[in-house]
Amino acid sequence: xxxxxxxxxxxxxxxxxxxxxxxxxxxxxxxxxxxxxxxxxxxxxxxxxxxxxxxxxxxxxxxxxxxxxxxxxxxxxxxxxxxxxxxxxxxxxxxxxxxxxxxxxxxxxxxxxxxxxxxxxxxxxxxxxxxxxxxxxxxxxxxxxxxxxxxxxxxxxxxxxxxxxxxxxxxxxxxxxxxxxxxxxxxxxxxxxxxxxxxxxxxxxxxxxxxxxxxxxxxxxxxxxxxxxxxxxxxxxxxxxxxxxxxxxxxxxxxxxxxxxxxxxxxxxxxxxxxxxxxxxxxxxxxxxxxxxxxxxxxxxxxxxxxxxxxxxxxxxxxxxxxxxxxxxxxxxxxxxxxxxxxxxxxxxxxxxxxxxxxxxxxxxxxxxxxxxxxxxxxxxxxxxxxxxxxxxxxxxxxxxxxxxxxxxxxxxxxxxxxxxxxxxxxxxxxxxxxxxxxxxxxxxx
Numbered sequence: 001x002x003x004x005x006x007x008x009x010x011x012x013x014x015x016x017x018x019x020x021x022x023x024x025x026x027x028x029x030x031x032x033x034x035x036x037x038x039x040x041x042x043x044x045x046x047x048x049x050x051x052x053x054x055x056x057x058x059x060x061x062x063x064x065x066x067x068x069x070x071x072x073x074x075x076x077x078x079x080x081x082x083x084x085x086x087x088x089x090x091x092x093x094x095x096x097x098x099x100x101x102x103x104x105x106x107x108x109x110x111x112x113x114x115x116x117x118x119x120x121x122x123x124x125x126x127x128x129x130x131x132x133x134x135x136x137x138x139x140x141x142x143x144x145x146x147x148x149x150x151x152x153x154x155x156x157x158x159x160x161x162x163x164x165x166x167x168x169x170x171x172x173x174x175x176x177x178x179x180x181x182x183x184x185x186x187x188x189x190x191x192x193x194x195x196x197x198x199x200x201x202x203x204x205x206x207x208x209x210x211x212x213x214x215x216x217x218x219x220x221x222x223x224x225x226x227x228x229x230x231x232x233x234x235x236x237x238x239x240x241x242x243x244x245x246x247x248x249x250x251x252x253x254x255x256x257x258x259x260x261x262x263x264x265x266x267x268x269x270x271x272x273x274x275x276x277x278x279x280x281x282x283x284x285x286x287x288x289x290x291x292x293x294x295x296x297x298x299x300x301x302x303x304x305x306x307x308x309x310x311x312x313x314x315x316x317x318x319x320x321x322x323x324x325x326x327x328x329x330x331x332x333x334x335x336x337x338x339x340x341x342x343x344x345x346x347x348x349x350x351x352x353x354x355x356x357x358x359x360x361x362x363x364x365x366x367x368x369x370x371x372x373x374x375x376x377x378x379x380x381x382x383x384x385x386x387x388x389x390x391x392x393x394x395x396x397x398x399x400x401x402x403x404x405x406x407x408x409x410x411x412x413x414x415x416x417x418x419x420x421x422x423x424x425x426x427x428x429x430x431x432x433x434x435x436x437x438x439x440x441x442x443x444x445x446x
Contacts, residue, residue, distance in 0.1 A: 003133075004126040006306050010101050010110035013054030018109055020061040027065025027097065029132040030113055033125060034095040035071065042146075046091065046114075046154075048076045048084045049099035050183040050241045051206030054109045058099045062111065066097075067146030068139065076154035078206070080183040080242035081112060082339035083158040089118035089336070090157065100183065103218050103239035106211050119336055120308045155187055162191045162341055165334045168349045169196035175348065176235040176248075178223040179204040180216025184242035184341060191341050192236075197348065200230050212239065217246045217327055217340075224252035233351065234358040236344040243307075244327035245340035247347060249359040257327040258289040260347055262365040263358075264329070265298050267350045268321055273333065274298065280313045280322030282306075287405055287422045289325075292365040305409070307338045368404065369426040371433040373419045378444035380410035380417050392439040396421070396432045404429070406436065417444065 003009055003017065009026065011017035035043040045066050049055035063073045071094070076087060081098045088096035096114035104110075113121050113129070121129075175197045179185040185204040192199045202222060203215035215222055217237040227235040227248050234255075235248040247255035261279060268274035278299040281289065285302060293300045301317070303309040307328040314322045314332060323329035328338035335342060351358055383389065389408065396406045404423035411418060419437045423429035 003130050004123075007102070007308070008110050008112035010104065010108060012107055013052070013058065013109035018058070018111070020057055023058050023061035023111060024065035025133045026111055026129065027062045028069045028137070029129045029135075030095060030097070031066055031069035031071050032132055032137065033129050034113075034115055040092070040094060043071045044091065044093040045071045045073050046076060046084055046087045046093050046096040046151075047073055047099075048079045048081075048097070050101075051078050051181060051185065051208060051211050052101070052106055052109055052240075053208035054107075055099045056208075058109055058111070062097050062099065063148050067148050069146065070140040070144050071146040073146055073148045074151040074154070075148065076151050078183055078185070079155060079158060079187065080339070080341065082243050082335060082337050082342065083154070083187070085114050085118035085337040086158055086161050086335065087154055088114050088116070090161070092116075098241065100241040102241045103212055103216065103244065106209055106213065117336075120311070159187055159191055159194070162187075162345060163194055165342055166195045166345055166349065168352050170345075170348050170352055171196040173197040173348055173352065174200070174230065174232040176200045176202060176223060176226045176230055176232045177204075177344075178202050178215055178220075178226075178235065178237040179242075180212050180238050180240050181206040181210040182212065182216065182238065182240035182242060184238040188238060188242065188341050191345065192348070195345055195348070200226065200232065202226055216240065217244050220246065220248060220254055224248050224254075228252050238340045239327075242340045243338040245329065245343040245347070246327045247344070247358060249362065250357060251359060253359060255358060255362050256367075257323055257325045257329065258286045258367070259362045259365050260327065260343065261321070261323050261329060262289055262292045263350055263361045264331075264346055265293065265321055266296055266364065267353070269296065269298060273320060275318060275320040278317065278319050280310050280317075280319055282310060282324050283407055283409070284325050284420065286325060286367050286370060288365050288367040296364075311336060368422040368424065369429045370420065370422045371426070371429040373433050373437040374411075374416050375419060375437050375440045375444075376414070376416040378415065378417050378440060380415060380444070382444055383408060383410050383417055383440075386443050388443045389439055392436055396436060399432065406432070408436070408440070
């Protein structure tokens, strides 16, 4: 089984795939791969973590592995994943490491790697790192071993970077922010306050165990209630490592990533900041988003699911805006990775700039009901070759016409096929999705 998944290494901390020993080995192999062409006389790495208790020993293991390979390590403590990407680029470091499992439950953790310049690694580089784990190597000694230092200025530098993106002060806005007891708990509320907003922070007291626990972008109930109770203009929810942003309007309605992309794309276009009049989404982008963009005269290019694939396409076409329904948004004017706090700041600016409420701005996209069914224990590698499945999909697409769509996708990490159907009504979407799932199970099941 491959160690790296769609976003680094992720699994049960101290379980089979993510131990301290593995963290050391990954760090050493990454050092060998990523600093081979370093122009620094002393290779440098930035290492951060979210608020999980297991991050403490994993961060120590990663720092030890890097230092043993001759890398000078700058620890930055609990900061969002996009902060690590920014700090690597800003400091000219050779690599960055973020210890986080994003929106996963507390017992999980992960290792995300960034190359020089702050970009996520290509699949080929991750494969090369995995291949070199445990290989014999010559260890540096004496003055050639790396040093480990805590960087006291990292958080302030990242905060300054966030505030530099704000051209319209947020004065007059009242915002509730759910920090998921995660990596945004300290810098997130600071950013919104310094940008001019009145901020009510919830779930911003991490204790090592409570990250993502009934809070954050995967559990919006507390945020919805708090926004209504506080009479706030809107609410913002981050995930554990703060690379995502979802929102809630003043009435407590959820504003997902597709709606946020719709708002920002229209705003970027009005300001002449939407390069080539194009936005990059994924195959999971809602059909309502596609229709909204067509009405706005904006072209949509879709990629596979995963912010790395969105970024790759953005770089290829020199596009300025892209993202996912889950709330990962990339704005290349400011960053080359998804940044939930940055996204929220830009969204808040649109509210101030237009003088419209978030619900008014979001109303330009009418979301199509979407049903997703996971079909487990099937031969996902045979999905594309099954004539019966192909016939069923064509029949469903004929039924839906222009008012819906079908997507069948093999999971990248599990033995299952994801059946997604969008339709003009929830009942129709449910009916077609269930029918397709039954065909997939019957034809590909073991």
